[in-house]
Amino acid sequence: MVKQVLLGVVRAIVGGLFIFSGLIKINDPVGTAIKLEEYFDVFSYDIAPIFELLKGIALPLSVFLVVTEVVLGVMVIVGWRIKLAVYLLMGMIVFFTFLTFYSAYFNKVTDCGCFGDAIKLTPWESFFKDIFLLVLIMVLFLFRRDLVPNQTAWGMVSVLAAMFAGLYLSVYAIRNLPYIDFRAYKVGVNIPAAMQPSALLExxxxxxxxxxxxxxxxxxxxxxxxxxxxxxxxxxxLPKITDFAVWNEAGDFTDEVLEGQRLLIFVSNLTKMSMVNLDDISKLITESGQIGLDVKLVCASSEEEVQQVLRDFQWDIGYYLADATVVKTIIRANPGLVLLDNGTVVGKFHHHNTPSIEEVKSLLRR
Known part of the structure; x- marks a missing residue:
């Protein structure tokens, strides 16, 4: 009886942590894919060049991993196919423990992304968190014969519901933006203020x-x-934002872009830029010019490539260059739109949700 109670507590902790971790990452699968690409970059240099090929499937792999976390967590808690779940959890936690140890020991990836952008852990904190989970899962593994399976219909329905809900929420977040924005550039943030210390440093x-x-x-x-x-x-x-900067061949325009009312079109990678909804963006550019709203294209690319894009799309607007990592941090869309009012983020839009000029005016109170 005592053993079953203790195993129940361990199951609740392990399942709850995996569900919590998976749901946070389901909120932002693109962010998880970016983190996977960082790992693949490191492994392609340190272990084998084949990891470079995995960067091309980082996003679907991200969705698979985050949904699997939630599903395995539900399986452990409700008990459906629990022995299979324990085997899969053991394989997953061994893999994650290797990743976090490698990152911590060799100082390769400074943020594992275990809990997305919601909870930041240092590499060693991530490693010890995985060791804690590894110990708990080892307990379930060693006593797996004592785990009572739940073969009822509601157990299977719970697991299937978790899987389909996870897939739907992941795809929706990819096609739009994260449900909850945990990053430093979320709506309501004043970027110039966030670039300053919040108090006297001691x-x-x-x-x-x-x-x-x-x-x-x-x-x-x-x-x-x-x-x-x-x-x-x-x-x-310390400042919440330390890396925001835009420039072009004429110089640095970081301070200028944070003044007045501006619509910025961010592109993190021109070669992977979606061609969908560009007509809506072109229409918004034209209508923004009619009300005097300054529109700029911000690209992580070269001057020549950006100028060619402006000619190809016939966008009569200026441009800035920016760091690719910063652009990906600001908005999880390629392209994505950000509306600024004197440096304050008042709107962020995936290209699937390009706003109308009326919506832009309402946000700016023009």
Missing amino acids: YAYVMKRGDEVVVFDQYPSGDEYEFVEMNLKNPNA
């Missing part, structure tokens, strides 16, 4: 005198102490 100064190590709140005067290191005491006060 440092601790680690000094050494002989074998004695002393920590000071202020740098000590005199030369009896040897400086060791300086640690930030309130890291949460």
